[in-house]
Amino acid sequence: MTTADLWVAFPLILLAVGALLTLLLGAVTRDDTAATIIGVAVTLGAACWLLQTPPAPLAPTLGLSAARLPRLFGVFFALLAAGVLGLSSGYNRERGISGEEYPATVLFATFGMLALASATNLLTLFLGLEAMSFGFYILVAIDLKRATSGETGLKYLLPGALSTAFLAFGIALLYCASGTLSLQEAVPLSVTSGRPDLIALAGWGCLLAGIAFKLSLAPTHLWTPDVYQGAPAPVVAFLSGGSKAGAILLLLMLLPATADATLLRVPLWGLALLSMLVGNLAALRQNRVRRLMAYSSIAQMGYVVVALLSGKSGGYQAAAFYALAYGVISLAAFGAISVIEREGVGETLDDYRGLGRTKPFASGVLALAMFALAGIPPTAGFTGKFLIFASAVRSGEIVLAIVGILLAALSVFYYLRVVVTLYCKNSDTAESSQPSIPEYLVLLIASAAIILFGLWPDSLILLLSDLLQ
Amino acid sequence: MIPVPFLTLLLFLPLAGSLLLLAMTRRESLARITALTIALAETLLACSAWFCQGSTTPQAAPPGFFLFLDRPWIETLGIRYTLGMDGISLLLVILTAFVTTIALLVSWRSIKERVALHFLLILAMESGIIGVFLSLDLFLFYLFWELMLIPMFFLIGIWGHDRNIYSAVKFFLYTMIGSLLMLLAIIGIYLIHGQQSGVYSFGLSELIGTNFSTATGLWLYGAFLLAFAVKFPLVPLHTWLPDAHTDAPTAGSVILAGLLLKTGAYGLIRFGYPLFPEAARTLTPLLIGLAVAGILYASWIAFAQKDMKRLVAYSSVGHMGFVALGIGAWTPVALSGSLLQMINHGLTTTALFAMVGMLDEQAHTRQIEDYGGLWSKIPIYSAFFVLFAMASAGLPGLNNFVGEFLILTGSFKVAQLATVLAFIGVILPLVYTVRLIQEVLFQEERRPLSMTDLSLREILILTFLALADIVIGMHPAPLLEVLKVPVALLTGGAP
Numbered sequence: 005m006t007t008a009d010l011w012v013a014f015p016l017i018l019l020a021v022g023a024l025l026t027l028l029l030g031a032v033t034r035d036d037t038a039a040t041i042i043g044v045a046v047t048l049g050a051a052c053w054l055l056q057t058p059p060a061p062l063a064p065t066l067g068l069s070a071a072r073l074p075r076l077f078g079v080f081f082a083l084l085a086a087g088v089l090g091l092s093s094g095y096n097r098e099r100g101i102s103g104e105e106y107p108a109t110v111l112f113a114t115f116g117m118l119a120l121a122s123a124t125n126l127l128t129l130f131l132g133l134e135a136m137s138f139g140f141y142i143l144v145a146i147d148l149k150r151a152t153s154g155e156t157g158l159k160y161l162l163p164g165a166l167s168t169a170f171l172a173f174g175i176a177l178l179y180c181a182s183g184t185l186s187l188q189e190a191v192p193l194s195v196t197s198g199r200p201d202l203i204a205l206a207g208w209g210c211l212l213a214g215i216a217f218k219l220s221l222a223p224t225h226l227w228t229p230d231v232y233q234g235a236p237a238p239v240v241a242f243l244s245g246g247s248k249a250g251a252i253l254l255l256l257m258l259l260p261a262t263a264d265a266t267l268l269r270v271p272l273w274g275l276a277l278l279s280m281l282v283g284n285l286a287a288l289r290q291n292r293v294r295r296l297m298a299y300s301s302i303a304q305m306g307y308v309v310v311a312l313l314s315g316k317s318g319g320y321q322a323a324a325f326y327a328l329a330y331g332v333i334s335l336a337a338f339g340a341i342s343v344i345e346r347e348g349v350g351e352t353l354d355d356y357r358g359l360g361r362t363k364p365f366a367s368g369v370l371a372l373a374m375f376a377l378a379g380i381p382p383t384a385g386f387t388g389k390f391l392i393f394a395s396a397v398r399s400g401e402i403v404l405a406i407v408g409i410l411l412a413a414l415s416v417f418y419y420l421r422v423v424v425t426l427y428c429k430n431s432d433t434a435e436s437s438q439p440s441i442p443e444y445l446v447l448l449i450a451s452a453a454i455i456l457f458g459l460w461p462d463s464l465i466l467l468l469s470d471l472l473q
Numbered sequence: 474m475i476p477v478p479f480l481t482l483l484l485f486l487p488l489a490g491s492l493l494l495l496a497m498t499r500r501e502s503l504a505r506i507t508a509l510t511i512a513l514a515e516t517l518l519a520c521s522a523w524f525c526q527g528s529t530t531p532q533a534a535p536p537g538f539f540l541f542l543d544r545p546w547i548e549t550l551g552i553r554y555t556l557g558m559d560g561i562s563l564l565l566v567i568l569t570a571f572v573t574t575i576a577l578l579v580s581w582r583s584i585k586e587r588v589a590l591h592f593l594l595i596l597a598m599e600s601g602i603i604g605v606f607l608s609l610d611l612f613l614f615y616l617f618w619e620l621m622l623i624p625m626f627f628l629i630g631i632w633g634h635d636r637n638i639y640s641a642v643k644f645f646l647y648t649m650i651g652s653l654l655m656l657l658a659i660i661g662i663y664l665i666h667g668q669q670s671g672v673y674s675f676g677l678s679e680l681i682g683t684n685f686s687t688a689t690g691l692w693l694y695g696a697f698l699l700a701f702a703v704k705f706p707l708v709p710l711h712t713w714l715p716d717a718h719t720d721a722p723t724a725g726s727v728i729l730a731g732l733l734l735k736t737g738a739y740g741l742i743r744f745g746y747p748l749f750p751e752a753a754r755t756l757t758p759l760l761i762g763l764a765v766a767g768i769l770y771a772s773w774i775a776f777a778q779k780d781m782k783r784l785v786a787y788s789s790v791g792h793m794g795f796v797a798l799g800i801g802a803w804t805p806v807a808l809s810g811s812l813l814q815m816i817n818h819g820l821t822t823t824a825l826f827a828m829v830g831m832l833d834e835q836a837h838t839r840q841i842e843d844y845g846g847l848w849s850k851i852p853i854y855s856a857f858f859v860l861f862a863m864a865s866a867g868l869p870g871l872n873n874f875v876g877e878f879l880i881l882t883g884s885f886k887v888a889q890l891a892t893v894l895a896f897i898g899v900i901l902p903l904v905y906t907v908r909l910i911q912e913v914l915f916q917e918e919r920r921p922l923s924m925t926d927l928s929l930r931e932i933l934i935l936t937f938l939a940l941a942d943i944v945i946g947m948h949p950a951p952l953l954e955v956l957k958v959p960v961a962l963l964t965g966g967a968p
Contacts, residue, residue, distance in 0.1 A: 424638050429638075
């Protein structure tokens with residue numbers, strides 16, 4: 005291993021060592037604060053490291069790359085993890101989730117995301133994906149004191165394991181068809197060599213099925229509402245923001261390399277349409293905020309697939325932009341939900357009545373997130389939707405664009421329901437305590453990012469289109 | 474000439490003020506005074522723009538615009554921060570600043586809960602509306618177009634009465650569906666223009682003159698027309714309006730009727746017709762037909778209303794039908810009439826909604842059948858009421874008459890049958906207005922309501938509005954002079 009290799013692998017090592025250190029710390033002290041602080045320091049350190057320009061962009065022996073796109077997403081994952089850790093401390097204390105395994109698992113999942121982002125061959129990619137998924141299997145069920153926790157964990161683990169099997173099999177088939185594990189060579193050869201190679205095509209089918217599960221695209225979305233409902237709120241923020249951005253990044257790495265994606269158009273088209281329909285229509289009838297957010301996320305991922313379909317005409321940038329924007333919005337929304345729930349508010353919309361008065365800060369952030377998800381300017385959600393629809397129209401996906409925009413108009417209804425409940429109905433609860441300082445910071449930064457990327461998206465769009473040429 | 478950031482200042486002063494109010498949520502009287510100060514400053518600023526006319530045209534400004542500001546914004550997408558003010562924008566911006574001030578004064582005492590938030594939303598909305606009237610970039614326009622909805626949604630949802638949440642959501646959904654389709658159409662123009670010229674831009678002056686195939690033009694214009702028709706509102710897309718008006722707090726009704734309805738007409742004049750001249754001409758019979766249908770239908774329905782706010786709301790639909798008729802005719806006279814009528818309707822309806830609000834504040838009912846005999850009990854109020862009701866009904870010498878007269882004169886050559894039918898629409902408002910005056914002011918007292926006459930604040934509000942009504946009614950020439958150049962440019966004649 006050369007120093008250049010070490011440079012590329014350093015953030016991964018940092019995260020893994022950080023995770024182990026936090027675990028060891030548990031033997032010395034029972035104070036969770038120390039573990040959380042170490043976790044935040046490690047993620048921020050990894051983010052800072054990734055911001056530098058590497059001496060060499062590739063570490064071929066390790067199957068890792070330090071190109072700009074993986075580093076951009078790496079920074080995003082690390083910051084998201086730091087935000088999640090910041091949110092968790094208060095929430096976990098209230099819920100009685102204690103122990104150093106929580107921050108350690110968050111770090112380990114971040115390690116997985118980063119490995120996934122920087123993979124250059126299918127094996128590293130799979131390892132990263134697995135590391136991330138394992139982290140989430142644990143995190144989703146980490147609230148041991150709640151009766152539903154085990155159920156939630158199982159509902160995520162079983163379909164998750166199935167989807168992993170699909171992914172592994174897909175990778176094996178691609179390897180079988182192309183004889184190489186390199187991401188650049190295994191993927192394009194298969195679909196574009198004259199008439200479609202059936203083995204490669206089957207491999208792609210398995211890959212898509214596995215990724216669709218991670219993105220919770222209809223019809224593989226059934227786990228989403230239950231997991232969103234049962235997992236701790238900061239974990240849902242991480243899952244919704246991080247794991248989905250990871251899956252989108254995966255598609256962004258694979259799809260442009262296929263060179264000719266016409267064969268994949270039909271399944272992607274169907275996934276996009278079905279997800280937008282199922283997500284938006286089902287969300288209309290939800291009475292629990294978290295389930296509503298789950299269906300909303302299904303719909304939002306449908307929009308991302310619309311962008312991926314129109315990749316060559318700016319869709320890849322749009323998808324990447326939306327992945328990042330959605331991550332930040334998720335962090336804000338579930339951060340606000342975590343602050344609200346921490347203070348003993350229930351899960352149904354009825355419990356959220358009049359919170360705009362008693363919890364002005366958290367409600368304000370939640371309302372902003374709702375407006376962003378509904379695609380109302382000047383938020384990052386609007387800019388993202390705008391880019392998506394512009395790319396869809398440009399590439400001639402008019403049907404998807406029109407259906408998507410009509411469903412987006414419909415979606416305004418259920419997002420507004422949340423805002424209405426927060427502000428326009430009266431509650432009988434008394435004034436309650438303020439959010440803690442880390443919660444304040446995380447939510448404030450996330451909200452600022454939502455507005456800033458809505459008003460001045462120029463540099464990010466420019467960067468993304470530069471990276472995804 | 475005033476230095477360039479004038480338009481930016483004009484646009485963002487209310488928004489900055491509303492951010493300032495965020496810090497005053499616990500100090501109600503301070504919040505009131507700050508909000509009023511900001512609104513008055515904005516009014517002064519808007520009026521000072523009047524004196525910029527006739528000075529040298531700024532560089533790169535499209536013809537007719539005497540104030541212009543063009544800065545890069547999101548360059549990768551060809552989105553620019555382009556603001557411009559011509560005669561049309563000038564009058565509408567002054568109207569916006571004026572009506573917003575009135576709206577603040579009207580809710581001075583009647584709002585008792587979350588005062589700072591209420592005033593903050595009104596100011597934020599002012600920025601949104603002014604943004605709509607100043608933007609010359611389609612993306613920027615769309616941004617403000619959406620932005621002005623959010624404060625109104627909260628105004629109705631938080632401070633409204635009866636079925637306020639239903640009405641707020643209905644209002645929001647109606648407008649959102651229209652405007653999202655318009656967004657798709659905006660993207661469509663942007664791409665078609667980009668493919669034709671190689672320059673991707675959202676600037677209005679670049680996009681004017683883009684060639685569309687007939688079908689594409691019709692689809693794109695149709696999406697624009699839908700968005701604007703909802704705002705207008707044209708029959709049959711008007712059903713959100715009576716609900717929103719009835720359930721909104723007084724300030725909400727005032728801004729909704731006085732300002733928000735004008736944005737639809739403005740959008741059609743500034744963007745719809747210039748961008749798609751051919752498609753607009755093809756669909757003119759539809760626009761005129763809906764306009765006339767609106768005039769007759771709304772007047773008919775207004776006659777049957779028992780709630781005063783609903784009655785005024787339906788009269789708004791009727792009056793905006795006249796505006797639509799004038800736009801459909803697209804002759805210089807009719808178009809000036811439409812623009813003047815937008816101002817007139819803004820002033821008169823603002824006054825009527827404010828007055829109904831004043832009654833409601835005291836007696837807590839808006840049902841016509843609960844009142845009667847007010848003339849002897851509160852004479853000052855009654856006198857103002859008669860004045861504004863008559864102005865609304867189009868009494869010669871008052872402002873609405875001038876606008877309606879110009880619209881009808883200008884439209885007759887183009888659409889004779891429609892104009893003749895619209896003439897009937899001039900008479901109908903008289904019928905329901907006289908009925909309203911008779912029942913509320915002159916009939917026997919039906920319920921023993923203890924009423925006190927207007928306070929000094931209320932007299933002040935109404936005096937300003939009455940003066941504006943009378944002055945425009947007697948001497949509309951200065952306003953028409955301001956409109957002359959932009960109208961001539963729009964209708965294709967030499968200025």
